[in-house]
Amino acid sequence: MRRSLILMGLTGLLPIVVLGSAYGAVTLREQRAALDRQAVLASRSTARLVGREIAATVDAVKMISRSPTLDGAINRPGFTELARRLMEDHPNWATLSVADSNGNRLLDLPRPIGGKLGKVIDPSSLARAVRTRQPQVGHAIRGPSRTAFAVRAPVVRRSAVPYVVSAIIPIKAMQPLLFAEEVPADWRLRLFDKRGAVIAQAGSAGGEAVQSVVAAVPEAGWQVEVAVPRGSFTAFTRQTRIVLLGGGIVALALFAALGLALMVELRRFRQRQAAIVQAQRLEALGRLTGGVAHDLNNLLTPILGGLDLLRARIGEDPKALRYIESATSSAERARSLVARLLAYARRQALTPAAIDVAALLADLQELLQRSVGPTISCEIRTAPELLAVRADRNQLELAVLNLVINARDAIKTGSRISGTIQVDVRPPRREDVRNLPRGDYLALSVRDDGCGMDAATLRRAMEPFFTTKAGDRGTGLGLSMVHGFAEQSAGRLVLESAPGQGTTATLILPTTDAPPPVRDETRARPTRTAEILLVDDDPAVREAAAEVLRAHGHRVVEAESMRQGLAALSGAPGTALVITDYMMPGGTGGEFIARARHAGLPQRFLLLTGYTDTAEDLPGDVPQLRKPFRERELLEAVDALLA
Known part of the structure; x- marks a missing residue:
């Protein structure tokens, strides 16, 4: 015995x-x-x-x-x-x-x-x-x-x-x-x-x-x-x-429990390692797409500016105007694509503010229902007494619209035409905010009863240009743009899916106690003209912007480097406004502005740049205009500074 x-x-x-x-x-x-x-x-x-x-x-x-x-x-x-x-x-x-x-x-x-x-x-x-x-x-x-x-x-x-x-x-x-x-x-x-x-x-x-x-x-x-x-x-x-x-x-009593605990720990370890590898992969892709988008912005700026100038000078030739409208439409589509790339790379220009998510979804409900069609039900449910989130309103609206359209496409797979999409706003689960900075968050989830995704597709779902849609139904930038927006807003995007069980996309965003801002009334554009110094090392961008300004009565002096810009500025006391690129020979736009102000020069400044995270040394009171910009956007920015 x-x-x-x-x-x-x-x-x-x-x-x-x-x-x-x-x-x-x-x-x-x-x-x-x-x-x-x-x-x-x-x-x-x-x-x-x-x-x-x-x-x-x-x-x-x-x-x-x-x-x-x-x-x-x-x-x-x-x-x-x-x-x-x-x-x-x-x-x-x-x-x-x-x-x-x-x-x-x-x-x-x-x-x-x-x-x-x-x-x-x-x-x-x-x-x-x-x-x-x-x-x-x-x-x-x-x-x-x-x-x-x-x-x-x-x-x-x-x-x-x-x-x-x-x-x-x-x-x-x-x-x-x-x-x-x-x-x-x-x-x-x-x-x-x-x-x-x-x-x-x-x-x-x-x-x-x-x-x-x-x-x-x-x-x-x-x-x-x-x-x-x-x-x-x-x-x-x-x-x-x-x-x-x-x-x-305690071998005999805890044998099964320890074995189970070991299996759970090993599984979690593999999940953490896979998450780290995926995050590194997405970060590398983000750096690549951000750099490509920045260069494309510099190329699109003179294209859009030149088309705007041609439209103003072409007269009433309907055939020429049709060609210009077609080219402008293609350039705008490229501009939108670049904006999505910058969103994925977390280098887009955001204007975060307090947003009442329930009110935002109420404003969007009609647009969301029209986007999914009459055969799909789009239901919105919000928990009571939720705090406002801090994010960019336009980008949040675009993110919700992208998630709902993805849900619609997941439902309309094969011959299926009907289904249900639920948009829920609620406090996040504990696992949703794990490893995020300490604070309060809000979860906005979009759930569909569509085809779902397998594990391999789910791992790649947030990669740019990855799509399972056939033909030209998608660019593969929807989820990657939402992911970039969430990361840049100090939150995250969580995807949960399984084949045949639908997909849930949850956008986690930080909350704020600040009240939502009151929107200002749109004011009429002034007509004042002035002498402007334009500093940009790209001849095409500089020429396009200068022609737009000259076409509206402004006197423009051009410079291609910080040294030339400082020399021109010191020799022209009548200059009212300086428009400068950020990256240029001899230094950055932030350094240019700092040196000009240190010299006691009184001119106001407008910065041109491709994306936001490079302008770290820019004074906080200097407005920025993102490339590529249209004629109207440049003129509005100039008018606001000359007013």
Whole structure:
């Protein structure tokens, strides 16, 4: 009997031990890999931070070396004033020194090192600076009062090096850079110079280090080391042993439960991995489509502008007008396609505001019913007392219309002509908002009883240009546009479907306590004309916009770069408005506007750009006009600024 019980216990315990051991090994390996990745990222991030600090110091010292105060004999009062100002901006500099090419210190500010002038403490880095005529970062050297290193820049005058300017920086000034990277307290970060001397250290690795990760700082020839101690892994090992011991004690009772839990966890892990791969794939496609859309916008702008100008000049020739209308219609369709690409790439221009979703759906109900036809019922249901959402109203209306039309097409598959579409507004489920930023959300779902999608189709449903519709019934951009709009609005689009069971598309959007805005009345367009400066590096875009403005009485001066634009602006005080592209030779539109305002120029500005996320340095009071634009849109934007 005892032997039977032992055999039964071992029989029940063996699968648990095997599965538990395997699960523990996998978990331990994943945790160790995560620690390894964290160590590599910490070393690279710290190396980049140190490199940026060194590069900034090198640039500052190079700027000093080019000062006119060092031409010929040292202009001590002028150089002292320059040094004082720069050292106020660089409080980590202990001394700013000028030495001759033989290493004799001629001037130390704010006071001589060690109380008197003499030879430089690190002559090798000075000799390299003289020989190479390039800035050099010296070794960590113990001086009279502190351990420091020097950043040196040669003063090159007529192919000679009469002086070398050096910023002396205590090594303790580098210590805060190591603390900027958040790592476990028992890890150790160290910064070494070219000779292997420790410049700075943070943390103290306890025990023998299992792994040391080293990253180079190319700007100085230094290295950053991240040491992970053995103790960082003992917690994972201890947890694994506890799991194995607990599993052995309750083996017979929990065998089925543990096996089920393991299967569920593995399934969730696969789902998470598949979701990550899909997100990365969609992100890559988004970057590609966004770049293509931006270039297409630049191509469409002169096309639409030229057609508008031709329409105004062609007269009453009906055949020519028909050709122009056909070309304009095709260009507008291309413009709409580009807008959808930008929506998928999350680079469209949005104007988020508080929206009462129930009221919006009530306004759309008649349009939605007409869109699906009389044989399909489109029902709208909203929960009471829901908060408003924060989103772009036009894009939200377009997203709802796209989802309803997709539902209609799913119902009308094969010979079927009737069905039901339900549009529900409700609080989201917990799984709908998982991994979204903390806050309140609203769920707008569109459910149909159509053919549904299999797993393979569902995985690709939000890819741009992917469609299961035959012929020319769709571009494959509807769901991808809704997905991009949801992501850009800090929400998400959730698709649920199965063959023969219909599809549910749920749009999750953040809510807001702000009241919906009151729409302004449309005002008449003024007729004032003015002198306008137009800056754009694309000749076709510039010519089309200039011709539109000149055709309506404006005087236009053209420039193709930031430098030409600033020169034209400073030489034409009568200019009332500046229209500038964002990306152009010599700098960005934001830099152009900042420099003009810094110079005290009073003109107003209008920015032309292909999509929104590039204009990060644009002042908030500068309006933007998206490419491609029509003649009417350009004139309305100009009139609003001249009013």
